[in-house]
Amino acid sequence: MAEGHGHGHGHGHPVSGDADRKLLSGALALIVGFMLVEVIVGFAAGSLALITDAAHMLTDAIAIVLALIAIRLSAKPPAGGFTYGFKRVEILSAQANGITLLLLAAFFVYEAVNRMIHPPEVKGALVLITGVAGIVVNLFATWLISKANRSSLNVEGAYQHILNDLFAFIATAIAGLVVLLTGFARADAIAALIVAALMLKAGISLVRDSGRIFLEAAPARIDPQALGAELCAIDGVVEVHDLHVWEITSGEPAASAHILVAEGLDCHQIRVQIESLLAEQHGLTHSTLQVDHASGDEIDAHCSDAHGTVHRSITAVGRGPDLASPGHSPAGH
CATH class of the missing domain: 3.30.300.30 (ANL, C-terminal domain)
Incomplete structure (x- = not known):
C-alpha cells in the first residue's frame, strides 16, 4: 500500500498580504470619507439615489474591513483543532458581503418603487455634482483594489462592492443631470433601481461562489x-x-x-x-x-x-465499464 500527500501553494500572484492590506486600507479611507459627505448631501438634496449610494458605500467599507480582518486571520498557522488554520474566514467574509448586498438591494427596490409612485422634490444640481465626485473617488478606489490579489473571494468581494458603486455613481450622475435639465424627479428613483440591480447581481455571485466552498463542492472548472x-x-x-x-x-x-x-x-x-x-x-x-x-x-x-x-477500469477483471454507486457528499478529508 502507498499513501501520498502532494502539495504546493504558489498561487502565482506577486502581491503579498502586507501589500494587499495597504491597498485595501487606502481604498477604505477614500470610501469612508466620501460616504460621510454623501450622506449629508443626499438628505440635503432629497435624493434616494445618493442615499442608496451612501448605503452601498457603507457596505463597501464593511466589506473592506472584513477583508482586512480575514487577511490577518487567514495568515495564522494551523493550531489545535483548526487543521487548516483560519483560511475559510475569508469565505465567511465573502458570504457576509453577498448577503448584505442582497438585503440592501431588496430594501432599495422597495424605496425606489415608492418614489416612482410618489416622487419627492430632488435637487438635481447637488445630485449631479456629488455623482461626478463619487465617480472620481470610486475610480481611484477600484484601481487600488484591482492591484490586490483578486484570486481571493475575500478581496474579490470587496472589489465587486467598489466596482458596483462606481457604476452606481455613473447612474446617479446621469439621474442628477436629467432632473436638473428636465425636472423629471423620477429619474432619481430609476437610478436607485439600477444600483439595486447591480447589487443583486454582485450579491448573488458572491453567495453562490462562497456557498460552493462551504458545501465543499468541486471547483467549477473540475468535473x-x-x-x-x-x-x-x-x-x-x-x-x-x-x-x-x-x-x-x-x-x-x-x-x-x-x-x-x-x-x-x-x-x-x-x-x-x-x-x-x-x-x-x-x-x-x-x-x-x-x-x-x-x-x-x-x-x-x-x-x-x-x-x-x-x-x-474497463480492464478490471470480470468487470464492465465505470459503475456509479450512490454515496455521500465530500467531507473534506
Missing part, C-alpha cells in the same frame, strides 16, 4: 466524474473511489482518493504518476491519495461503503 474516468484510464489502475475534490478556500483546491491497482504493479510509481497528472492537468497540487493492490474480492469489499461515485 469529478470526468476526473475519475481519467484516473481509471491510467495503466494499472483498476478502481477509483472515495474521490473528493473541494476547495479549502478560494484558490486552494484539494483532492483525495482511494486508488486500487492491479496486483504486481508498483503502488508508489502509480501514485507519483497520479499526483503529477492532478497537479499538471488540473491544478490540484494539494492531494492525498491511498493506493492499494486489488483482487476481485477486495474490489467488492472496498465498494461496499464508498463515498460517492465508484469508477472502475
